[in-house]
Amino acid sequence: MSLNPNYTKYHPKWYRKRIPIFWWMQKWAYTKFILRELTSLAVAFYAVVLLLQIRALAQGPEAYANFLNWLKTPVSIVLHGVALLFVLFHSITWFNLSPKALVFRLGKKRIPDALIAGSNYAAWVVFSAAIVWMILTI
Amino acid sequence: MPTNITLEVSRYRPEEEAEPVFQSYEVPFRKDWVILDAINYIKDNIDGTLSYRWSCRMGVCGSCGMMVNGTPVLTCATFLEKYLPGPIRVEPLDNFPVVRDLVIEMTDFMEKLKRVQPWIVREEEKPLSEGEYLQTPVELEDYKQFSMCINCMLCYSACPVYGLEPTFIGPAAIAIAQRYNLDNRDQGNQQRLEILSEDDGIFECTLVGECSAVCPKDVDPAGAIQRFKVAATANWWKSLLMPWGNK
Amino acid sequence: MKKNIDPFWWGLFGAGGAISAISIPVLLFLNGLAIPLGWLEPPAYEDFFTLVKHPLTRLFLFALISLSLLHWAHRFRFTLYDGLQVKHLNELIAILCYGTAIAVTFVAGYILWRF
Numbered sequence: 001m002s003l004n005p006n007y008t009k010y011h012p013k014w015y016r017k018r019i020p021i022f023w024w025m026q027k028w029a030y031t032k033f034i035l036r037e038l039t040s041l042a043v044a045f046y047a048v049v050l051l052l053q054i055r056a057l058a059q060g061p062e063a064y065a066n067f068l069n070w071l072k073t074p075v076s077i078v079l080h081g082v083a084l085l086f087v088l089f090h091s092i093t094w095f096n097l098s099p100k101a102l103v104f105r106l107g108k109k110r111i112p113d114a115l116i117a118g119s120n121y122a123a124w125v126v127f128s129a130a131i132v133w134m135i136l137t138i
Numbered sequence: 139m140p141t142n143i144t145l146e147v148s149r150y151r152p153e154e155e156a157e158p159v160f161q162s163y164e165v166p167f168r169k170d171w172v173i174l175d176a177i178n179y180i181k182d183n184i185d186g187t188l189s190y191r192w193s194c195r196m197g198v199c200g201s202c203g204m205m206v207n208g209t210p211v212l213t214c215a216t217f218l219e220k221y222l223p224g225p226i227r228v229e230p231l232d233n234f235p236v237v238r239d240l241v242i243e244m245t246d247f248m249e250k251l252k253r254v255q256p257w258i259v260r261e262e263e264k265p266l267s268e269g270e271y272l273q274t275p276v277e278l279e280d281y282k283q284f285s286m287c288i289n290c291m292l293c294y295s296a297c298p299v300y301g302l303e304p305t306f307i308g309p310a311a312i313a314i315a316q317r318y319n320l321d322n323r324d325q326g327n328q329q330r331l332e333i334l335s336e337d338d339g340i341f342e343c344t345l346v347g348e349c350s351a352v353c354p355k356d357v358d359p360a361g362a363i364q365r366f367k368v369a370a371t372a373n374w375w376k377s378l379l380m381p382w383g384n385k
Numbered sequence: 386m387k388k389n390i391d392p393f394w395w396g397l398f399g400a401g402g403a404i405s406a407i408s409i410p411v412l413l414f415l416n417g418l419a420i421p422l423g424w425l426e427p428p429a430y431e432d433f434f435t436l437v438k439h440p441l442t443r444l445f446l447f448a449l450i451s452l453s454l455l456h457w458a459h460r461f462r463f464t465l466y467d468g469l470q471v472k473h474l475n476e477l478i479a480i481l482c483y484g485t486a487i488a489v490t491f492v493a494g495y496i497l498w499r500f
Contacts (some may be wrong), residue, residue, distance in 0.1 A: 013152035014235035014243055019301050024468060027208070030298060033346045037464040043405045044457035046413050047450045051493050053416065054446065057437055058500050061430045071421040080417030087413055091406040097345065101364035101399075108276050120407075128411035135415055135425070138432040302467050341391035344463050367395055374392035 035086075036093050042086035045079070095120040143167040143218055144225035145176055147188065150236050158236065161185075162225065173213035173228065174202055177240075190240040197354060200290030204240055205229040210295035212354050233294055233301040247291055250307050254315035254333060259326025271323040284317035284362055286355040293349035293359050305338040309349035309359030312340055316362040319369075328373075335370045343367075394459045394483070401456025408449055443497045451490040458486035 024030040056067035070076055098120050099113035142164045150158040163184055165176045174192055181188050192202040195214040202213045207227050218226070234242035264271065293309035300306050315330045334340045343363045350360040419425045428436075436442060462482040465471055471478065 011235065011243070014237055015150055015152070015158060016235050017232070019298075019470070021470060023298060023301070029348055029351065030346070033298075033344075033348075034464065034468055037344065037460055037468070040457040040460035040464070043401075043409060043453050044461075046409050046417070047405070047453035047457075048489065049417065050412065050446070051450050051489070051496065054437060054500070055496050057430075057434055058496065064430055068421070068427065071417060077418065077421065080413060080421075084410065084413050084418065087405070087409050090402075091410055094402050094406040097347075097364070100345075100358075100361040101368050103361075103365055105276075105280070110279075120403075124407050124410075127407050131408075131411045131415065134436065135428060138428045138436050299467060302470060335389050335392060337389065337391075339389075339391075341389070341395055344460075344467065367392075368399075371392040371396040371399070375396070 036089065039086040039090035039093075042083040043090060045083050046087065049080075091124065095124070139169065140167050140223060143176070143222070145173075145180065146225050146227045147177070147180070147240070148227075148229040149188070149239050150230075152238065158229075160227070167218060167222075169217075169219055171218045173204070173206055173211075173216050173218065173226070176218055176226075177213065177228070188240070189238045198288055200288035203231050203290045203292050203295070205232055205295065210292040210352050212290060212292070215354060231291060231295040233297070233304070234291070242291075244291065246304065247289075247294060247308070247310070250311040251289070251314060253307065254311050254318075254330055255326055256314045256318060258318065258321065258324045259329065260323075261325050273322055277322045280322075281317045281320035284313045284320070284357055287313055287317075287357045287359075288355055290354065292352045292354065296348035296352040298346055298348070299342055299344060303338070303342060306342040307334065307339055309343075309363065310357075312343075312366060313357050313359040313362040316366060319366075331366075331370055331373050334366060335374070340366050340370060394455075397452065397455040398459035401452035401454070401459075404449055405453045405456055409453070438500055443500055447493055447497050450493045451486075454486035454489045455483075458482035 020026075024034040053067055056063045071080075095117050099116040102116050104111045104116075143166075145163050145165060146160045147163060148158045149161045163180045165179050165184075168175070172195075174195055177188070177190060178192075181190075190202075190204070192214065193199040194201070197212055197215045200212075203210055204213050205211075205228070206213065206216055207221060210231055213228075228240065230236045230240045230242045234244060234246075237243050287310055289310060291310065294300050297306075297309055300308050312334060315334060318324045319327050319330055340363050343360075345360060345364065347360045350358045353359065415425065420427045427433075437446070459482070462478055465478050466475060
């Protein structure tokens with residue numbers, strides 16, 4: 001972020017349109033972008049909840065039971081439900097955009113975008129399956 | 139098929155008014171007419187005072203970019219039929235100062251293009267006696283997409299970051315930098331990386347992605363920027379952990 | 386040449402985005418919805434404790450929590466700057482965002498180290 005702008009010289013007769021505060025509501029593409037950026041709040045929310053769960057686990061069975069009870073409250077369920085929607089939106093947009101950043105060429109052929117995105121989705125599925133298996137079998 | 143269609147064109151005469159106003163014009167509707175045809179009709183038959191830029195009328199010069207119903211497009215490549223029954227709102231490109239009517243001031247863009255050193259940079263020129271630089275078709279493919287840019291500035295109009303922070307170097311400049319970085323004849327990678335890693339460089343970009351959505355030549359500047367971010371980050375770590383080496 | 390620190394924060398944002406995108410949905414669903422709503426039997430306290438205590442688990446959880454916060458910090462900072470145009474508060478917002486992420490990193494490190 002520049003503290004020293006020296007862009008186009010000021011000219012009194014040139015008209016510069018003001019960007020409204022809610023510029024991101026004017027086009028669906030921009031709104032979708034802001035929603036995608038706001039998913040970071042859901043990510044941070046769950047990371048903190050996870051940390052609190054670990055802390056409760058460390059404090060003993062009683063503290064942990066209290067935490068589990070909090071998780072059952074309507075407030076928690078609603079928060080987690082909304083967070084899940086945002087986090088899923090984050091995952092899908094993240095995987096779909098990954099081929100833009102990661103471009104590789106093996107010899108003569110470029111690795112197709114679908115393979116890059118696909119590998120991310122595959123890792124997602126494998127990891128999720130592993131976690132479900134772990135929780136179910138311990 | 140209607141016989142006429144209305145265009146609401148943004149007029150700005152700095153000697154007369156402080157802000158742009160809209161003026162309505164009724165033009166004949168023809169199935170094969172593009173917005174530029176309609177605007178030329180206005181200038182030739184209705185109102186000769188309308189000012190705008192155009193040139194090749196076939197989508198290669200990049201002169202005729204304007205906002206049509208809020209989206210930046212090449213007016214020579216956008217058909218009237220798409221906007222039936224109208225009216226069609228035509229305005230100058232967003233995010234640039236308006237000089238007059240539909241004409242915008244583009245000096246900022248020109249300066250930014252130049253800043254990234256968009257030419258082959260060599261540590262040492264090969265002497266003529268050694269012949270040409272060789273490039274295989276595969277090596278050409280690596281950068282060809284980014285060489286298709288016609289400097290139409292639609293991406294700058296679509297980019298909200300450029301609108302909010304006019305010092306941002308912008309999509310087309312980064313795409314053209316990437317075109318040279320990926321060219322096997324070029325050796326200016328490090329210089330461009332340093333220029334673009336500065337404030338107002340690539341890290342201002344938040345991957346809205348609208349630049350690539352509006353690009354009429356499928357240059358995909360958003361892709362160029364993301365790849366550059368990865369390279370710049372790798373370069374940052376390399377120069378931190380292994381500070382020896384060139385420069 | 387002035388060394389810009391943006392690539393550093395962006396790198397952490399990227400790592401955080403990747404690890405959170407892959408890991409958080411299933412963990413959130415199981416711990417935050419499926420188990421509290423009774424769709425799945427919660428694991429016994431002792432078993433869960435043993436699972437988390439494993440050094441690899443703790444290492445993974447530390448990486449997940451820390452990087453997720455750093456991902457949020459970078460992204461949210463830009464969202465406030467562009468979305469709400471609070472340019473005059475730029476430095477303050479940066480300090481608050483990255484500062485919070487770093488603080489939570491230390492807290493997570495402490496809790497997981499002493500688990």
